Amino acid sequence: APLDVPVTEDKFLFLSETGAKAVPNWALPDNFKNHGNYVISLANVTRWLGQQAEALGVEIFPGFPAAEVLYNDDGSVKGVATGNMGIGKDGEPTENFQLGMELHAKYTLFCEGARGHLGRQLNEKLKLGKDADPQVYGIGIKELWEIDPAKHQPGLVIHTAGWPLESDTYGGSFLYHIDNNQVMVGFVVGLAYTNPYLSPFEEFQRYKTHPAIRKYLEGGKRVSYGARAMTAGGLMSLPKLVFPGGALVGDDAGFLNAARIKGSHAAIKTGMLAAEAAFDAVQAGRTSDELTAYPEAFKQSWL
Ligand SMILES: Cc1cc2nc3c(=O)[nH]c(=O)nc-3n(C[C@H](O)[C@H](O)[C@H](O)COP(=O)(O)OP(=O)(O)OC[C@H]3O[C@@H](n4cnc5c(N)ncnc54)[C@H](O)[C@@H]3O)c2cc1C
Incomplete structure (x- = not known):
């Protein structure tokens, strides 16, 4: 499998509960422009890098x-x-x-x-x-989906801000189309939120029901998922x-x-x-x- 898919299209959407406003590409801040970048599976890249390192004689001890x-x-x-x-x-x-074991x-x-x-x-x-x-932290939740090939557009990168988060909570989503009819979709929530009832996981589930997102996932299948803390300071x-x-x-x-x-x-x-x-x-x-x-x-x- 190829390690990377070049980014072909960048979209940034401001979501309301039912609507989605796309920011025109010329108005997109540089930090959301991904042309010239690649969509990759970090797991594949690190596996590949590990092999290169071992070929050079580096010893890797996984599992400890x-x-x-x-x-x-x-x-x-x-x-x-x-x-x-x-x-x-x-x-x-x-x-x-x-x-x-002690490693010196x-x-x-x-x-x-x-x-x-x-x-x-x-x-x-x-x-x-x-x-x-x-340091301040966020949590990022991510899922890998296999979607309907008719809806798949390798290299399409979508970021969103807004719904379902309130304006006082920072965060947003990403949806990257990689190869093999797969998309990586995820949601990040800043952990400084003040609403004690907010659940980042539930917000991610709600986000996937938005018409602008649901249209890609409908009929698809979730392959794997995970979550991880992120530093944001x-x-x-x-x-x-x-x-x-x-x-x-x-x-x-x-x-x-x-x-x-x-x-x-x-x-x-x-x-x-x-x-x-x-x-x-x-x-x-x-x-x-x-x-x-x-x-x-x-x-x-x-x-
Ligand atoms: C949902 C999400 C989406 C993201 N999207 C992007 C993106 O699109 N582009 C981008 O550039 N970055 C993205 N990031 C950030 C990126 O994943 C991290 O910045 C990057 O992986 C940091 O690399 P690292 O090697 O420092 O840490 P990690 O990738 O976290 O690697 C650390 C490794 O060390 C292992 N480990 C931890 N403690 C120990 C220990 N005591 N002994 C042995 N092993 C240990 C862990 O299990 C892990 O495998 C994203 C992060 C999240 C959570």
Whole structure:
């Protein structure tokens, strides 16, 4: 299967309960113009990237969460420990018990996604966010649908704002036509909403009943679904990126650009910048210090 489908048409709709007003393309803010971009399945791209990395000799250990940050005596990060396996429901070791493994490194890059388990601990312990605004979060719910081929238009990208959200709640939707008669449809709600009765999941279900959206999905079949937190604070909420022995990368640091709904590019780019800084440091015989070249390279980069 191809990894990507070029964007052929951008639409931005303001929804009311029954109506949809399209913003003319010339009036569309640049952040919603996706010409020259591609619709991709991130799962396929990361699978492909993993194969490239393994071919270069990189070892990948899927299925083992990093459960704990390890520190050297001088306070620098020593690496991570994976979780213990084979713990029973009662919290006691079963006959399958296996102690977690310690992975030591000269530099450890943390890239756990939004509100990462270890990233958050590092943030608190090392006060990485003390000079930044607090992070704010949204939730993104996404479904993959197989739709009627007659309604499918590979490369069509639709974003919406407005209904079903009230004007005091930020959020919106995306609907991307990828290949194989599939569309990826999703809804993002900012988690600072004040209405205690609002349920992001129910709002997503309502959104799909709108005539402008329903027309694509009717007769189709939902193939898979998921949800994930997103950081939305942007540059103002970026913590200090480096600390002795490690760095935060991608959404773990909060690099997602919420206005553009672009986080994969930022995650890839910051991963590259941090890796280059670590490579140079290791080549120079350094270990467990601060990779200051990474935040400097970020400031110089397109990102
Ligand atoms: C609904 C939705 C739609 C989006 N649409 C777009 C879009 O159209 N374009 C775009 O550019 N971006 C989009 N984004 C944002 C984009 O998905 C993220 O910004 C991007 O995936 C961040 O990459 P990352 O590698 O930093 O984190 P992630 O992609 O979250 O990857 C982190 C990985 O680490 C694993 N992990 C976490 N903790 C541990 C641990 N302790 N040990 C081991 N593994 C761990 C997680 O399981 C996960 O696989 C969207 C996000 C959402 C939620």
